[in-house]
Amino acid sequence: SQTIHQWPATLVQPVGSPLSLECTVEGTSNPNLYWYRQAAGRGLQLLFYSVGIGQISSEVPQNLSASRPQDRQFILSSKKLLLSDSGFYLCALTGYPNYGYTFGSGTRLTVV
Amino acid sequence: KNEVEQSPQNLTAQEGEFITINCSYSVGISALHWLQQHPGGGIVSLFMLSSGKKKHGRLIATINIQEKHSSLHITASHPRDSAVYICAVDMGAQKLVFGQGTRLTINP
Numbered sequence: 001s002q003t004i005h006q007w008p009a010t011l012v013q014p015v016g017s018p019l020s021l022e023c024t025v026e027g028t029s030n031p032n033l034y035w036y037r038q039a040a041g042r043g044l045q046l047l048f049y050s051v052g053i054g055q056i057s058s059e060v061p062q063n064l065s066a067s068r069p070q071d072r073q074f075i076l077s078s079k080k081l082l083l084s085d086s087g088f089y090l091c092a093l094t095g096y097p098n099y100g101y102t103f104g105s106g107t108r109l110t111v112v
Numbered sequence: 113k114n115e116v117e118q119s120p121q122n123l124t125a126q127e128g129e130f131i132t133i134n135c136s137y138s139v140g141i142s143a144l145h146w147l148q149q150h151p152g153g154g155i156v157s158l159f160m161l162s163s164g165k166k167k168h169g170r171l172i173a174t175i176n177i178q179e180k181h182s183s184l185h186i187t188a189s190h191p192r193d194s195a196v197y198i199c200a201v202d203m204g205a206q207k208l209v210f211g212q213g214t215r216l217t218i219n220p
Contacts, residue, residue, distance in 0.1 A: 009154060032206065043116075044198070044210040057206075090155055092208070100143045101200075101208060105154040 002027040006091045006104030013111055019064075019078040021107050023091030026072070031095030033074040035066055038088040050074060086111045115139065118199050118211035126219055131186040133214045135199030138180065146173050146184050147198040149213070158184070158197075189218045 005024045013019060025031055032051050036044040046059045048066035056066050063082050067075045074091060091104040119134045135144070146158040159166050159173040161182065166173050170189075175182040186193055199211040 009152070034206075034208070036208075036210070038210075043212045044200070046206075046208070049206050088149075100160045100202060101145060101157075103147065103155050103157050105156075106149075108152075 002031075002093065002095070002098050002102045004091055004093060004102055004104035006107060008107060009105065010108045011110070013081050013109065015083055015111055016080050019076070019081050019085070019109070021076040021089055021091075021109075023074045023076075023104055024072055025074075025093050025102075028072075028093065028095040028097070030071060031093040033068065034092040034094075034101075035074065035076050036090040036092065038090070039084075040087065044088075044090060048076070081111045083111050085109065114212075115203075115209045116199060116201050116211040118197075118214050120214060121212065122215045122217075124217045124219065125189055127190055129189050129218075131189050131193070131216065131218075133184045133197050133199075133216070135182045135184070135201075135211055136180060137201045137209075139203060141180075141201045142204050143202040144175055144182050145200040145202070145208075146182075147200060149196040149198060151195070155198075186216075191218045191220050194218050 003026045034049045035047045037047050038044045050056050050068040064078050088108050090106045092101050115138050117136045143162045145160050148156045161175040170187045172185040194217050196213040196215050198213045
């Protein structure tokens with residue numbers, strides 16, 4: 001079955017430091033991959049999605065970027081974190097053989 | 113108006129009570145997900161529905177496509193059920209819209 005590995009579960013980073021969150025998937029090939037963010041008191045919102053290696057679509061202008069260097073790897077990055085980047089980040093996929101979305105467990109980022 | 117509305121926003125109940133959380137959406141969808149987010153923040157996928165009803169243990173999820181409404185029920189609730197429950201609707205074309213979540217607290 002499809003699974004998503006997302007780490008770390010929690011992360012505390014100082015303002016101005018870089019960020020790299022990684023999401024890797026198993027049990028599928030050529031999935032669509034997604035990064036969502038949940039800011040305090042708000043619902044999860046789509047940040048980026050990718051339909052293939054090197055293909056990234058951005059939904060919301062951010063201090064963040066995403067990359068897909070391999071078919072089953074999706075990376076969320078920032079060169080310099082802001083306080084407003086704090087939140088809960090969730091990776092998800094859609095793809096064969098399951099219908100619908102599969103979710104990672106998420107990363108809670110606190111920028112201090 | 114939000115595309116996905118959950119109610120109630122907060123719910124406190126006593127152990128053993130029957131719990132219902134509602135989710136309404138405004139457009140046609142291909143599927144609806146119920147997720148659980150524990151205080152530590154991790155997400156657990158509970159159900160994916162496109163019609164009818166699904167049951168897993170003490171959890172039951174129903175969806176009425178015509179009325180654009182889904183419910184999540186918990187029977188014989190327990191303090192370990194305390195979490196945020198999130199409804200997410202798949203509108204197709206890479207669009208998955210999440211509700212704001214319902215914070216459930218079950219007191220012993």
